[in-house]
Amino acid sequence: MVKMQSEILNDFRTLLEVHKNLKDELENRSLETVTYFARDIFWKQMKNREEPSESKNTFSKTKGEYINIEKNELHNFAKKYSAKHIHSNSICTWIPKIACSNIRYSIAIANGLISGYSDIEWIHSNNNSLGASNNELLNANYTFSILRNPFKRLLSYYLDKIVHYNNHKEQSVNDTSYNHANILFKSDRDPSFQEFVDTLWKKPNLLNNDIHTKKQCDFMVYKKYDDYFAFEEYKETIAKIKAKTGLVIHDVRDVNTIKTTKGLEESDDFEYSQDARIIRQLIKDGKKPNPYKMYTADMAKKTAALYLPDILLYYSAVKKGSKELKGWVEKIQ
Numbered sequence: 001m002v003k004m005q006s007e008i009l010n011d012f013r014t015l016l017e018v019h020k021n022l023k024d025e026l027e028n029r030s031l032e033t034v035t036y037f038a039r040d041i042f043w044k045q046m047k048n049r050e051e052p053s054e055s056k057n058t059f060s061k062t063k064g065e066y067i068n069i070e071k072n073e074l075h076n077f078a079k080k081y082s083a084k085h086i087h088s089n090s091i092c093t094w095i096p097k098i099a100c101s102n103i104r105y106s107i108a109i110a111n112g113l114i115s116g117y118s119d120i121e122w123i124h125s126n127n128n129s130l131g132a133s134n135n136e137l138l139n140a141n142y143t144f145s146i147l148r149n150p151f152k153r154l155l156s157y158y159l160d161k162i163v164h165y166n167n168h169k170e171q172s173v174n175d176t177s178y179n180h181a182n183i184l185f186k187s188d189r190d191p192s193f194q195e196f197v198d199t200l201w202k203k204p205n206l207l208n209n210d211i212h213t214k215k216q217c218d219f220m221v222y223k224k225y226d227d228y229f230a231f232e233e234y235k236e237t238i239a240k241i242k243a244k245t246g247l248v249i250h251d252v253r254d255v256n257t258i259k260t261t262k263g264l265e266e267s268d269d270f271e272y273s274q275d276a277r278i279i280r281q282l283i284k285d286g287k288k289p290n291p292y293k294m295y296t297a298d299m300a301k302k303t304a305a306l307y308l309p310d311i312l313l314y315y316s317a318v319k320k321g322s323k324e325l326k327g328w329v330e331k332i333q
Contacts, residue, residue, distance in 0.1 A: 078221035083130035190276035261288035
């Protein structure tokens with residue numbers, strides 16, 4: 001059940017109070033996060049005091065914006081990451097580092113755009129070709145998105161794009177994400193996860209320079225979706241999507257170019273201060289880190305400040321969001 005407005009506001013104030021003394025410049029940065037929060041979370045929880053909407057599918061990035069919608073950059077960005085499942089007339093907002101390859105491949109298969117695993121390269125060179133038109137978005141019968149714990153999503157990016165940069169020659173020529181990560185974060189220097197988080201903290205604008213690190217809120221094209229699913233409940237999530245739309249979500253991790261921790265055993269051998277080359281070797285040895293232990297309290301506070309809108313979105317929209325985030329919120333207090 002979606003949390004009540006008062007509960008969300010209390011949690012929001014608590015998070016901001018925790019962050020007040022973290023850094024002098026946080027006050028200005030908090031203003032930015034408040035802006036995101038107001039646009040994507042807070043007002044959608046309030047009782048609608050305006051004229052009732054004629055459609056259940058209402059855009060989230062057009063409120064208060066009166067320019068031609070084709071020139072609305074926030075809306076058009078989010079629109080690019082919507083995919084229409086033709087058979088059920090459903091719209092899925094897919095978000096990088098949240099089973100996005102599985103979703104893009106599965107919808108492309110279902111829509112008849114590709115024929116099988118041999119066409120996996122298609123998704124890397126056609127990132128936005130599934131994007132729905134404004135009319136398709138407004139007339140969808142069903143809308144959904146999969147959200148992910150922001151702390152885990154950021155670690156996933158690091159383990160994939162940063163740790164495995166030095167294996168980039170093995171990657172697809174169509175997947176330029178590893179080289180792009182190197183340009184932004186100097187992956188070739190094998191930074192530790194702690195160094196990576198500190199880089200984002202010192203240069204927060206870098207978040208927007210890679211779609212894999214952008215806030216999940218930025219991808220939300222609707223004010224409200226019919227369903228928000230949890231990546232952390234993946235088996236349950238794909239079963240519900242199939243039941244509601246008929247869409248079968250295929251697992252392409254074994255044939256894709258990205259590096260995942262599928263099938264690896266969780267180990268305490270990982271440390272947040274280890275160079276990426278050490279972590280890369282541990283992964284080669286069949287191990288994966290415990291996400292919670294990869295964050296110090298300071299790292300968690302910085303990440304929470306950077307991704308506060310996503311924390312609130314996950315907490316308020318996902319059915320078990322408060323349970324998933326409980327330990328993380330306790331870490332930053």
